[in-house]
Amino acid sequence: DWNMPDYVQEAITRIREQVGQDHVILGLSGGVDSSVAAALIHKAIGDQLTCVFVDHGLLRLNEAQQVMSTFAEHMGVNVIHVDATEQFMSKLDGVTDPEAKRKIIGREFVEVFQAESAKIQDARWLAQGTIYPDVIESAGAKTGKAVAIKSHHNVGGLPDTLNLKLLEPLRELFKDEVRKLGIALGLPPSMVYRHPFPGPGLGVRILGAVNKEFADWLRQADAIFIDELRMTFDEKTGKSWYDLTSQAFAVFLPVKSVGVMGDGRTYEYVVALRAVQTSDFMTAGWAPLPYDLLAKVSSRIINEVKGINRVVYDVSSKPPATIEWE
């Protein structure tokens, strides 16, 4: 366990000694680890850091704006925002297999990141938000999915092809220490205590073929679910249901069902709500969300989101189900 202010000073000194006058590139995803790494490295070397934020068009509602406002506007970090939505959508067009989708997203991500990085003059270092559990995990045997997590998350292969040295200032830290460090560095608690979000984003939450219309509907449904979780407090603990769940999100099912709205018949798509409680994400239980909360979320989604006329709640635990649907 570290004393945070001392740790920050020590880490800053170490980063300065390591990189000297060199320029550093960092792939910013908006997730906790890369955000904390960016804030720490920026504090150490300021303008010698350039972040590349690749928007694949499969992020949550307003996520790109939030990342840009936190880092570029408020903290003055150099961030290159690449909107690669069209490129990802066209590569994903008609692809239905989950692993094929993951591979395409991972490959395009690396390609876009590389193209942008190549434009940054004099870059010598690639910074990554690798944390201690990642170090242990990559050392052990892994399932197909876990390998995919690693290869996407840590942008595998990039240092080799870019000829960059690796800077990993969070390598010794556990997740809770990374969060404390993020707070000590002044990052907003809503960012530091955010639920995890997979690298392939909504790409694995739109079942089957992905398109922009489905992504827009899912983003709206997901935002409604998350808002209501944040605004609904449990009487016993006084905590919000967002804080009482480890991960919660909406999933778009490309299945149409019949409904009735006013005096007309509807024939639209289904959204599934997923909320889990877990300590390690290896096993997880579905969250016992209050019925009132589910009712509110359901009626808001059906009334506010075009294209959706039915909402269901996922009551599967992991195992045998996984947390994500793909």
Ligand code: XMP
């Ligand atoms: P599953 O669905 O395997 O998910 O129960 C366990 C945790 O891992 C996250 N996850 C991913 N994260 N890239 C990521 O960065 C991925 O491809 C990926 N797949 C799953 C998932 O959100 C959950 O927190």
